[in-house]
Amino acid sequence: MTTQLSPEQLAVVEDEGKKGRAAWKNGDLPTAEQHFLAAWNALPEPSLEQEYAQILSRGITTFYRDxxxxxxxxxxxxxxRQAYGPGDPSVEFLAGTVAFESGDLDEAYRLFHPLYLKYADRPFEGHTKYLDFTRNRSHE
Known part of the structure; x- marks a missing residue:
């Protein structure tokens, strides 16, 4: 169950996120990171139970991957994973992309292959390099 943020808390989260995206777009990664983490830290404890915990944690993961x-x-x-709960396919796909981009191809395959078996191409829509990798590895 998620807890809704107050208007003041939401304003801080949105403002920090906006500043972080602008800094990232301008190539200022340290400032972007600072703002993204400030957005996360604006969530009251327990932060994982707060509204926006999922999207913020996913966005921060994506920032670090990219x-x-x-x-x-x-x-x-x-x-x-904690914010979404166990076994969420979209989180496992994200974890696979982190593994793939970091060069840990065995881990990427370990994460992608079950998704491919269960959902076929669907999780990979718009991400052909991950789909091609999984298909090729499946045929080895």
Missing amino acids: TKQFEKAKKWIETT
């Missing part, structure tokens, strides 16, 4: 800060991405994928 900026090649893979150890941080791996830490945040665990937070994202």
